[in-house]
Amino acid sequence: MSAVAEVEPAGGRNGTGRKGRDNRRPSGGSDKLTIYLLLLPSLLPIMVLSVFPLVRGMYLGFTDARAGRNTDISFTGLDNYRELLGDELFWNSFQVGLIWAVGVTVLQFVLALGLALLLNQRLRFRGVARVLAVVPWAMPPVVVGILWKLVYHPDAGLLNEFFYRIGAEGLRTNWLGDFSTALPAVIVVGVWAGMPQTTVVLLAGLQGVPPELHEAAAVDGASSWHRFRTVTLPALAPVIVAITSLDFIWNFNSFGLVYVLTAGGPGGKTMLPMLFAYEEAFRYGNYGYAAALGNVMVVIIVALLAVYLRRRLREAN
The missing domain is CATH 1.10.3720.10 (MetI-like)
Structure with a gap:
């Protein structure tokens, strides 16, 4: 029993102790960066096709924008x-x-x-x-x-x-x-x-x-x-x-x-x-x-x- 105890890893039989897990886990900043990179392909279409037109439309509601080329847009408030x-x-x-x-x-x-x-x-x-x-x-x-x-x-x-x-x-x-x-x-x-x-x-x-x-x-x-x-x-x-x-x-x-x-x-x-x-x-x-x-x-x-x-x-x- 003592020989087994001497060769057994500190984290248990599977070597999955708290210290061992922490050493193998990536840092928190790396986790967040990976998540953002994975979400980027789905977020880009939403930003381009939904968020940007919505914000642009809300802004135009406070202007005198009209149809036509090279028309001047003035901010008119309410x-x-x-x-x-x-x-x-x-x-x-x-x-x-x-x-x-x-x-x-x-x-x-x-x-x-x-x-x-x-x-x-x-x-x-x-x-x-x-x-x-x-x-x-x-x-x-x-x-x-x-x-x-x-x-x-x-x-x-x-x-x-x-x-x-x-x-x-x-x-x-x-x-x-x-x-x-x-x-x-x-x-x-x-x-x-x-x-x-x-x-x-x-x-x-x-x-x-x-x-x-x-x-x-x-x-x-x-x-x-x-x-x-x-x-x-x-x-x-x-x-x-x-x-x-x-x-x-x-x-x-x-x-x-x-x-x-x-x-x-x-x-x-x-x-x-x-x-x-x-x-x-x-x-x-x-x-x-x-x-x-x-x-x-x-x-x-x-x-x-x-x-x-x-x-x-x-x-x-």
């Missing part, structure tokens, strides 16, 4: 924002954006919850139904817009053709060109395109509800509606808050789908804030004014995210 506060077109786009975001978000949630409850049942071909329910989500917004423009076409559209076939010709109209129907028609498309993602999230939440709770409520004589109200909804509450908050932010910040459908028309009835900023920048060349509008939208989105994250942290604690 002039763009003062003009923005008195711009009726901006406030109209903001109102349209709120109507669009609230309408699409609420309808998405109601319809997605019903579809998720249906897909959570033991149905025949349930797997096929779940795949088909996600198809609109997989389609690009431009393709969705083109398809629905064909549906809403005033002369050869499927919707007007349907009304003609059933003898309800009085219901035929130019859905995307009429002042009274343009925004509701666009909201329908937004709901159709965004409902699958809400359905998937709610379906995942439903599958996480313990079946023992429903069995216990059924044994106590609770009806299906009572079990849904007292068991399902409380269990889904965190998921509902999360997906509706994110849906509202995504919808309020949307651009491509409405641009393809109406480009903000007719008469600004579907002019969302992002469309308004796009028009100011690329149609009228008011880069500084459009950047100021973008800054306002960033502040609004950050505020909404702060409210969402605060609620999530409160629920976690």
Whole structure:
């Protein structure tokens, strides 16, 4: 035993004592340098494509930048924002954006919850139904817009053709060109395109509800509606808050789908804030004014995210 003890390394049989490990470990500065070098290939695209344009856009919001070559850019302070506060077109786009975001978000949630409850049942071909329910989500917004423009076409559209076939010709109209129907028609498309993602999230939440709770409520004589109200909804509450908050932010910040459908028309009835900023920048060349509008939208989105994250942290604690 004494001979073994004499030849045994100080750090133990494997030589992994504290002193041995410290001697072989690289210095802290070398570790940090290695980490930074490994992160550099992924950080460079983020800096070039995200951070720099964001900072540049925020700066342009305080200037009189306009389109054109060799144009002088002057710092104007808060002039763009003062003009923005008195711009009726901006406030109209903001109102349209709120109507669009609230309408699409609420309808998405109601319809997605019903579809998720249906897909959570033991149905025949349930797997096929779940795949088909996600198809609109997989389609690009431009393709969705083109398809629905064909549906809403005033002369050869499927919707007007349907009304003609059933003898309800009085219901035929130019859905995307009429002042009274343009925004509701666009909201329908937004709901159709965004409902699958809400359905998937709610379906995942439903599958996480313990079946023992429903069995216990059924044994106590609770009806299906009572079990849904007292068991399902409380269990889904965190998921509902999360997906509706994110849906509202995504919808309020949307651009491509409405641009393809109406480009903000007719008469600004579907002019969302992002469309308004796009028009100011690329149609009228008011880069500084459009950047100021973008800054306002960033502040609004950050505020909404702060409210969402605060609620999530409160629920976690």
